[in-house]
Amino acid sequence: MASGLRRRSLPFRAVLWDIDGTLADSEPLHERAFVEATRALGLALPADFHAALLGRTETEAHAWLVDRCGLELSLAAWTERRLAAYFAGLEDVTPHPVAIGLWHRFEALGLPQGTVSNSDRLIVNANLARLGLDRPGLVSISRNDVRAAKPDPEPYLRGAHLLGLDPDEIAVVEDSATGLRAAQAAGMRVYMMPGFTGAGHGDWQPLAALAEVAEDG
Template identity: 55%
Template sequence: MDQPLRALLWDMDGTLLDSEPVHRLSFVDAARACGLALPEAFHEGLIGKSEDAIHAILGAEHGLSLSLAHWSELRFAAYLARIEEVHPFKIATDLWARAQAAGLCQAIVSNSPEGIVRANLTRLGLTPGSVMTVSRQDVSRGKPDPEPYLRALARLGLPAAAVAVIEDSAAGLAAARAAGLTVYMMPWFEGPPGDWQPFAALSQRLPG
């Protein structure tokens, strides 16, 4: 962490926004529309996983027969129907504003499909297209593979040592660390102590 910090890469769901409850309900709603009843704790073990990975689990373990494209369309509609229930995390948006004022580049790296990323940007008060994003459609492999973060680094044209990641899931942490990035985890992350820093420590690295 010797290089000055020049950019922040944010995960979106569960990091910038309190959207995981809505994701959970959207899976239940979409599955019900297909005649499937998911266990109550279905979503708990899938936080941070990409849509295609979850679709594969639904097919293998719960009998989903829809194609990925059809399922994604149904699930996206279910999520949008509840979009007003998605709210930003103040501690995240406060830090976003501070980093913006300090002149840092900021981008969003998400395992969610592009449509959900765009809907969430609007909930954050950001215009889609005004912020660099890497969504699941932009890469061949989602988190925990490092490809999404490596793609973001390449687009920024910055070395990993000058960039910090903010995450909330084990999959996101694994992806960022495999890309050689320093990771700050949100306060509600309950993973074991490891090669990551607490979110509160990031304030100390901001310029000014």
């Protein structure tokens, strides 16, 4: 059926999705996990911490906490605490209705899809299972799978390699400026989740434009 989509002159042959804040409404849980893990250590977070860390890797978040909040734990020890807090609330992770609806729409049409995340592989696997998207052979890139994380293009370029496609044949769905920069640097067309305000962030389209493509398919 994917060949039928191509006959309709779709501008892409596959879709790569970010997970946190895109397929999964997981950002509130990420925020809560940070608060709980730091509070247990007697540390205070600034009010803007979540916005400052959106789309960042665990390594980057750890460095930020050391610099801004006086965190003294090693990266490994901090990650263990934060992941424990995240997994304790995993039942609160829910799918973003519009995004997950498009995923299932494209899946029914036979369009190849995959996920690209800056999160640890443990979080990626847990979120995919929670969303019911843990497919055999799914192309899924985590922070553990690449040398450089978003905003570097490597995660999206690896996704393209595993799909066997050129970057300009792939559409990306993102929610953060970090992810947008990575996908743009990889040479992919980008659709952004509702609520993203992207003045000065280059060429991208709203998710509604991708929804229109799904309807046309």
